[in-house]
């Protein structure tokens with residue numbers, strides 16, 4: 445915990461840490477109290493040094509709240525959009541301090557207080573203005589962080605293809621694995637041509653544990669620094685109407701294959717003291733999903749193993765993350781036998797994963813998916829399950845319900 449906190453605080457200078465903590469205090473404690481609890485008659489808000497009172501102040505408070513929430517998040521992540529807006533907002537505070545003290549305190553005392561407080565905030569505004577390069581700083585490439593080679597399972601379609609493209613773009617050579625060799629050949633030529641990297645193709649049917657073991661063996665001589673456990677599939681329908689063999693295969697591909705590959709490839713990463721492992725989970729792993737029950741259970745498995753390893757391996761130089769996509773453009777729905785609209789582009793999902801890798805144990809792609817999963821945390825389990833069942837009914841063929 446203490447090394448995690450140190451990592452977080454090392455991302456910016458001490459005075460920016462102070463601004464981040466102050467923004468968090470305003471966003472989580474003061475502004476909600478000010479807006480929701482404080483009586484209207486006592487409400488006060490200052491903008492550009494002008495004091496607003498009563499309902500006029502109440503109306504502007506959500507804006508203050510939003511600004512501090514954005515500030516806390518922006519400093520936390522050191523987002524590029526913080527420049528110049530953090531400096532501009534703090535300059536506004538400096539101006540407001542000066543004007544407010546002169547207008548509402550008055551006299552020589554008010555002038556001096558305005559000068560002191562306005563001056564302090566003006567200095568902060570200047571420091572923020574001069575800190576542009578600290579926001580949105582480009583991180584080292586995947587190759588520089590993890591090594592020469594990556595293994596992507598499920599690289600013949602959908603999210604796996606985009607994983608391979610993003611990894612190759614960052615200069616890593618790729619081992620591509622799936623069952624459909626023609627697809628892998630096509631992707632390999634594209635990556636070699638576009639990014640000048642090396643590729644290796646290993647076909648494997650991950651329903652068979654021996655294939656997963658063979659795959660791990662086929663890459664043991666490479667400097668493998670990144671393992672993407674992405675292969676997986678869903679299967680829509682009532683449990684008693686589903687084919688038992690296919691259910692078992694789903695557990696093999698979605699759960700057992702990542703266990704086999706991770707346990708076999710991790711020791712070398714630990715020896716080298718660097719590496720990264722991605723588990724592709726799903727937002728379905730955050731809650732029960734009737735008519736997709738076993739699938740959601742396999743994805744809960746991926747979430748928990750990934751988040752646990754994130755903590756266990758932190759001090760060994762290994763980054764672990766579980767990516768939790770919502771509905772994403774791929775062949776998933778066709779394979780699962782679902783009938784639903786396609787979702788966000790697979791490339792966006794992969795970008796969210798690599799943005800978060802090394803920073804957090806799991807990431808839900810897309811704000812709407814994140815929002816939905818937050819709601820399900822606060823609703824009773826029965827309500828969550830029954831709502832999900834209604835949603836799934838619309839997507840599942842009648843004969844499978």
Ligand SMILES: NC(=O)c1ccc[n+]([C@@H]2O[C@H](COP(=O)([O-])OP(=O)(O)OC[C@H]3O[C@@H](n4cnc5c(N)ncnc54)[C@H](OP(=O)(O)O)[C@@H]3O)[C@@H](O)[C@H]2O)c1
Pocket residue numbers: 597598599600601602603604621622623624648649650651674675676677678697724725726727768769770771772773774775776777779787
């Ligand atoms: N798309 C979504 O809406 C969504 C949402 C949340 C999570 N996910 C997760 O994202 C991951 C990728 O899925 P996707 O959406 O990209 O689906 P996809 O387009 O169907 O791709 C699935 C990949 O997994 C491979 N695969 C399936 N069964 C396999 C087996 N027995 N052995 C080896 N490889 C196998 C497929 O390759 P071959 O068929 O060539 O073997 C393919 O490359 C999965 O883990 C899925 O659960 C997807």
